[in-house]
Amino acid sequence: MDLALPRQAAARATSPLRHMDVSLLLAAVSLAAIGLLMIYSSTHQTLTHFERDPGFYVKRQAAFLALAAIGMVAATFLDYRLVRTFAPALYFVAFVLLMLVWTPLGHTAQGAQRWFQIGGFQLSPSLLARVVLVIALAAFLAGVKGEVRLRHVLSATVLAGLFIFWVLVQPDIGTSMILAVILVALLVVSGAKAKHLAVLALAAAVGIFGAFQLGIVKEYQVQRVKSFLDPSADPLRAGYNRRQAEIAIGAGGLVGRGYLRGTQTNLDFVPDQHTDFIFTAVGEELGFLGGSILLLLFAVLIWRAFRIALLAKDPFGTYCAVGVAAMFAIQVFVNVGMTIGIMPITGIPLPLVSYGGSALVADFAAIGLLNSIHMRRFR
Numbered sequence: 001m002d003l004a005l006p007r008q009a010a011a012r013a014t015s016p017l018r019h020m021d022v023s024l025l026l027a028a029v030s031l032a033a034i035g036l037l038m039i040y041s042s043t044h045q046t047l048t049h050f051e052r053d054p055g056f057y058v059k060r061q062a063a064f065l066a067l068a069a070i071g072m073v074a075a076t077f078l079d080y081r082l083v084r085t086f087a088p089a090l091y092f093v094a095f096v097l098l099m100l101v102w103t104p105l106g107h108t109a110q111g112a113q114r115w116f117q118i119g120g121f122q123l124s125p126s127l128l129a130r131v132v133l134v135i136a137l138a139a140f141l142a143g144v145k146g147e148v149r150l151r152h153v154l155s156a157t158v159l160a161g162l163f164i165f166w167v168l169v170q171p172d173i174g175t176s177m178i179l180a181v182i183l184v185a186l187l188v189v190s191g192a193k194a195k196h197l198a199v200l201a202l203a204a205a206v207g208i209f210g211a212f213q214l215g216i217v218k219e220y221q222v223q224r225v226k227s228f229l230d231p232s233a234d235p236l237r238a239g240y241n242r243r244q245a246e247i248a249i250g251a252g253g254l255v256g257r258g259y260l261r262g263t264q265t266n267l268d269f270v271p272d273q274h275t276d277f278i279f280t281a282v283g284e285e286l287g288f289l290g291g292s293i294l295l296l297l298f299a300v301l302i303w304r305a306f307r308i309a310l311l312a313k314d315p316f317g318t319y320c321a322v323g324v325a326a327m328f329a330i331q332v333f334v335n336v337g338m339t340i341g342i343m344p345i346t347g348i349p350l351p352l353v354s355y356g357g358s359a360l361v362a363d364f365a366a367i368g369l370l371n372s373i374h375m376r377r378f379r
Helices: 002-014 022-047 057-077 080-083 088-099 124-141 150-168 173-190 194-213 219-231 241-253 278-311 315-337 357-375
Strands: 106-109 110-116 121-123
Touching: 002 241, 022 057, 022 278, 022 357, 057 357, 080 088, 080 124, 080 357, 088 124, 088 150, 088 194, 110 124, 121 357, 124 150, 124 173, 124 219, 124 357, 150 173, 150 194, 150 315, 173 194, 173 315, 241 278, 241 315, 278 315
Parallel strands: none
Antiparallel strands: 106 110, 110 121
């Protein structure tokens, strides 16, 4: 009997490519495709009015998507266990970039200094830092031997806190919130005690209070919080975005006005619609059904991430998958929540859907990392 055939069959059965999570991949690609459609819908009328190429933004997003696809493929075929080896270097690079954005190398726009202007491309280190923090915390917590003690919680908090501080002073409350949720999610999954998390929550409350007192949180951000608590206080300024977003989504009804037929969208009533408020275009033109399909795709993506966490071969893989799931979940909740009035406006884009190159590349790299973990759960 030829023993080579059973060995070859076994090798094929454990081949990483045979275990790629197709559902995860299809959900991510579908979300990006919907994003291209809605970016065009929310920008083409304004661009045409100013006699510019109506496909300008969607063409740029398509180029970003091609770059993101390359990054995802690279992350997929790279053994995720090697990523753990490079976690300190990735953390250091991300930290340096977050500091450099505050130098004259950084680009200032709308009162915030968050990007490097590289030709026609804006590189946002804070959006890349989300994925880097997932990897860094996962590597640190996976290296803890035995019970997660207070010193481990404090060390993880310092790792995240350095990122949070430099992102908060940009100022970028939204991304700071994402980083904080990633920290909490990974501490919970790693087995941190409730009393230690309570201490962490108290420290966070003190830090937030201090940020307001020291002026780190800007006046326009304070007004956004006030308009959330009292929408009628300033309806023409701080509350304008929220009101127009609610009108757009409400106008969509059950099935929507139809693609490219949204009046709120075509008349450009919703500011920053192709970025932070892209869900309003979905709600108005595709209606409740279209919005539900979009959220269902996100639910599939997050479910697959948690499933990958459960099936991962080692703690590092589990923590990475949970961190990515938490990253996507908090972004979807806050972004959709601020468009329907249940969350304050914080400037968080809708992952994989909103216009923006840095976020798209980082998000697809995270998808690639998830698939790398899933593909190697038998090897």
